[in-house]
Amino acid sequence: MRFPLCSQVVGMTTPQIDSARLWKSLTEISVFGATPAGGLHRLAASKEDGQARDYVVAAARELGCAVRIDALGNTFMRRAGSDANAKAILVGSHLDSQPLGGKYDGIYGVMAGLELLRVLHESRTETKHAIEVAVWTNEEGARFAPAMMGAAYFAGKFTADELLVRKDVDGVQLGNSLTEIGYAGIDIVSPVEHKAYFEIHIEQGPILQDENLQIGVVTLVQGMRWFRIGISGQSGHTGTYPMETRRDALVAASHLIKAVQQIGLDQPLTGRATVGHLVVTPNSPNVIPGHVELMVEFRNPEVAVLDVMTASLNQALKETADKYGVEVVSKQELDSATIDFTSELIDLVEQAASACGKTSKRMISGAGHDACQLSAVMPTTMIFIPCDKGISHAENEAITQDWAADGAAVLVETVLAFDSK
């Protein structure tokens, strides 16, 4: 389906974004939670999260936007449209980071949204629909579980009461933390107010940079499964117990970890299989490891492939138990389906990128995003920009000013094209 692009509507030109202004705002907001190594440590509902929100809210208020905050602290900045009866167009992302994370994951999407509001304000562009920029609370899930919490609440998956009592490792409740930073809101904001959701984000992978492309047109977010595996052997004295009859849980785990790697490699290009969490008990240099707990994570866009990977895991668990004389138990903890974005919006982003003169390709998202939650309640899609070497969730996560500006220009074109349809 084709929408009229702004550049195609007679007498209308797309207002231009201000690259230097966008870069300055990205630089300014990165001081809240800045780490000495150039990264960001800004956990959800922390003091630094509050400061970053204050920065964005103040900027939006200067533009005359109305600000609303819901019970989970999701923050909405709304620029009115000419038709009071038309639903709003929603744009958003998150301002929280992983511990020792990067300055652009999530933050870029919010600041590109702010640049959109600024461009519309400065060019006195009248849109039919209100344009609303959202900051979703706790996308990362690093301090409070689950991840994508604010967006999931907005989409109606949880009640506020269920989530506000979630505690961090120090026993501090989310609700109290939001009150402390001034973001325990009372506004009721509902998805029925919105016509569509657009999220722009760094790719968090190397494809766009490797292929020298400016824009990723995201078609789907791949599915994911998590398995918690317990391996029980026999602990004992490392100096006295003979090698031949040991039931070493960590040695068994090492076999399983290699098998998991192979399960990923067996699905060329699309397979993702990782053991990223390991707990060894008792974890002492002179005790044979008696128990290991580890997490296996699989990702793939195809359910059928995830099923194959899961069957291979079950086979590997059995082999591990047989070969090392250990007991192995497995519990699936997460089964997250592939999220397909809205085809009309995908087409629109592709056309907008081309109208802006930017190179693009269709791609999938390897990571979960707030947009996954939003897609359950309204037409949704995402736009990616490159990030250096694909590095993300790390202090050396980096983008260039040009990449940031290219994405913001496409976001503006996309939103205005959608507004005029």
Ligand SMILES: [Zn+2]
């Ligand atoms: Zn993110």
